Amino acid sequence: MERVWAPWRMEYLVDEKPAGCIFCPGDGQAGDRERLILHRTPLSLVMLNRYPYTNGHLMVAPLRHTADMDSLSDAEMLDLFRTVRLCRSILRDAASPNGYNIGINLGKAAGAGVDDHLHVHVVPRWNGDTNFMGVVADLRVVPEGLQAAWDRLAPLFSRETP
Secondary structure, three states, rough: OOOOOOOHHHHHHHHHOOOOOOOOOOOOOOOHHHHHHHEEEEEEEEEEOOOOOOOOOOEEEEOOOOOOHHOOOOHHHOOOHHHHHHHHHHHHHHHHOOOEEEEEEOOOOHOOOOOOOOOOEEEEEEEOOOOHHHHHHEEEEOOOOHHHHHHHHHHHHHOOOO
């Protein structure tokens, strides 16, 4: 039997979850790399998903803490989706995916892991990125570590001005 070792995953399973909302970064930029925050605009932020579906799985969230899409102002909505577009563009240049899943899970019943702060998933996809591991072992292999992904993508976002 083959084994796939991913010892860094254990810290996510056993570590105490931090208090507060992962999408509410405060007003400073200290710790962005540790928090996986890649980019900020005046109204939104981009961060790597700590539990990625594929390499480069990003999440875009409004800075204002809300789960209610209807409460977003037109400016917040426009900024949010402009930032989603920026993410797709950067992922295209950085990783050349063959496609993308872009979506919002509203509420726990819809699959939201964080259901009290609206966020958009931007998931790059490649032809053949699903394989026997998910079917046979209920396991997903993500070949790039989160800090390495941050180091690779953050400079691309730094070229953009908010």
